[in-house]
Amino acid sequence: MIITALDTSGAASAAVLDGEAVLAERTDYAARRHAESLGPALRELAALAPAPDAVVVGVGPGPFTGLRAGIAAGIGFGLGAGAPVSGVASHAALALRWYAAHPGGHELVVATDARRREVYATRFAGLDAAGVPIATAGPEVWAPAALAERLAAAPGEEPMRLGRGFALYAAALGAPVSDDPALLEPSAADLGRVAARLLAAGRPLLDPVPLYLREPDAAPLRRP
């Protein structure tokens, strides 16, 4: 099954997979302008690989504007390719990348940049029978100090720390286990592998709708 995957929750990333095998990937970890880089990336991937049977997009959480660029591009790409478009939580991509290289089901917290001096965090507890990361809490928005308190108070083993959120607020949260860019931001290749495992197990994916976790920043009118 050919899967075209996009994730713009942090990096601007696009990939084509055949099942779990990555056929091609274009990832810009320094992306500031996601729509710009996705245009050429998607053209190249479309030329390199067969038409997809499924399109999956990372639904975040992530900074809204960049996140929507990937989801909208995925919706357009799916329409153009005649393939269904589904969503996968972006943090699951980072979690799978870690667990695939470090089997054993160690507790893991993925934290990414939520801007406004906050992070998005999801806690994972290994892989399930289908090889999909098991989320046990989140995703949620946290102030770094509050997340640090929560992690300290949680019973059991100390979780591994993964993602840009730990790098940004290392003083409060502790540094991430790796500074490898591919372990700081979710990538489309990893997202596509999560989707491949879900699809192979006949499990449902999410709708291609952003996980905002915050209301729009505007005050409704006060009326007398």
Place this chain on the structure above:
Amino acid sequence: MSPGGAAAGPLVLGIESSCDETGVGIVRGTQLLANTVATSMDEHVRYGGVVPEVASRAHVQAIGPAIREALATAGVGLDDLDAIAVTAGPGLSGALLVGVSAAKGLAAATGKQLYGLNHLAAHVAVDLVAPDAPGLELPTIALLVSGGHTEILRIDDIVDGIELLGSTIDDAAGEAFDKTARLLGLDYPGGPNISKAAAGAFDPEGRPGDPHAVSFPRGLMTGKDLRRPERRYAFSFSGLKTAALRFTTADGGRTRQADVAASFEQAVVDVLVAKTMLAVEDTGIDRVLLGGGVAANARLRETLGQACAAAGVALRVPPLSLCTDNGAMIAALGAEVVRRGLPPSDPGFGVTSSLEASDVRV
């Protein structure tokens, strides 16, 4: 080219998402085939104006269904298209980004060429496909008035000959309507509601307002302003908005809402019309095209119509569904650009919230 396309003109799908309307239009040459518009207007009512983040959220929900619906309405498939066009600016950057991203995905998967185009030029180009007109007649002065825009343009050619003569230096006319509507206890969108109030729709006796009841200022209309080239065609509505706030505060509700609304509306309309007619006189161009959502305003259409008639100038107002933001206008401009054999945009193009009127293609 699609079958029979050479004679009928290129088949182009256009996407527009610069403000609170998600528009997808399809044209074949100068023939309008579909004009699907989803609006998030209702979601902005509780904020009293367009909230960019609310608009962007609505766009990403609406864009897929809007593209599907437009294709179904036009009775064409994506394979039939000759090109895809999308608004690259000006507009709200987060909102523009949704349309541009979707267009890039669609273009990449179908292998179609993609054109990033100018929203302002498209407001004029829409007359190429208006079913009630023989086409776009040039040269023309264009007055574009909406929630986000207040511009006077000189159009000699729809692709290579657009000059911005003047625009607002602060609020757009539509914004001034929204903010003053709030003062008067009227809902968003302010323009239509102020017009209704002015017409007496909310008056207990249904009595229309007197447009001369309250003396509101006309911005940038002093002799000194009109002698300065950079102010001659420019607009300012912030002074008017402040005057409306001062008046309603001091008045304490003694003056009828219909009178305040009519006087405010007249003050906006007077300046729009006066400056448009200055552009007509100065350029010798004997044609005016009115576009943008505020073209729905009856007082503006009537006053501008009288001024044009008195000056012997033709006034053209496209059908209202083509004046408000829509995808057909982008498709219309796209079809013209394709017809001329112009190259597509670089796939790496971005959105430009302040795109200049003269930059028709990015």
